[in-house]
Amino acid sequence: MPNRVIAKVRRMVSRKRAIVVLFVGFAMGIVGLSLFGTSMIYTGTEAFCATNCHEMADNNTLEYRDTIHDKNRTGVRAICSDCHVPHSPVPLYIAKMGALNDLWSHHVTHAVDTKDKFNAARPMMATRVWTYMKGNDSRECRFCHNEAKMDPTKQTPVAQARHARAKKEKMTCIDCHYGIAHTVPEGPGPQEIEVDKSFIPRSAIF
Template sequence: MLRRILDPVRRWAASRRAPIVLLIGFGVSFAGLSLLASSLVYTSTEPFCATSCHEMATTSDVEYRSSVHDLNRTGVRAICPDCHVPHAPIPLYVAKMGALNDLWSHHVTHRVDTPAKFEAERSRMAQNVWRYMKGNDSRECRHCHDEAKMDPDKQSDMAKARHAKARRERMTCVDCHFAIAHHEPHGGPGPQELQVDQALIPKGAIF
């Protein structure tokens, strides 16, 4: 049985067409992987996140432009992907798949296509992001802010006391540091009031 299966394969491999088919397959695979890699890079750029759709360009990007993450005394900026896109490979791929759902549920369906609609959904969207960040221990924050490299001598007494309290109570960055780059929603629970069930954390949720 095995010989009957392998004999046609051997005959095909010995034919002149085999190298051509393999070469074409290699070329198609290389082109596909290159396109995928380029897509991952392009969709993680500031122009794509901030201005490629009017929902972001007229709301979130406007708010971000006046925040400390965009304009500050050191000139070090954190752009959209720094906060909203994972930097490790597997979480990145999961987040990109989740973003397809965001594209459908918010852009295609025109759910937040006006400032009024966006404001009506702000609290829900912010809470989704807060749950996501609480569930991964503010992973994207920690990509830039390394707690081990924080110099306590350069922190105020209040900051040192609050960081110590956060460590004791197993809090994460977003429990205190939120509404930094975007306006805080009116009403609804804040990050500290949100209970996070690991099984219900929105995978790759941007909105």
């Protein structure tokens, strides 16, 4: 009899332990997912991108101010993440991992921590971003600018002609619409860049 009681107690304890372990694991999963989701959202905010490090605050953020993406007649703004971060889940996660490399190679190593260093690296950084955007057919541009919803009759004759040419020659948005929010560096522009789509940079941050 005592052995049966002891065995029964052990089974009850084992079940309770299993329930506790499952509950703790579930709670930790919820907390982990919440922290992950919060970090994804926070690191895509204008406050984080534009002011969190002096490399951005002293260079790109100042250039962006009062541009058409910052201030316009409609009040509809495009912030850093709208142009530089994918909006669909899988590409977003890949870009965020790529951004960790940017954090190391640019911020931690002080590669662009002064105006002179930043301007010296500008052609390389711009080329990397243009290559990324050409490789995905200007995906982030198209998230806001839906070509199917454009009304050509409301475009100038010059814009109509250029868009027709771009479509015919299979050009993408960034081939023509660059330097909108940032200073254009010396050297070739997006149209002169040959893109090998087998290797596209993981992010368009720097």
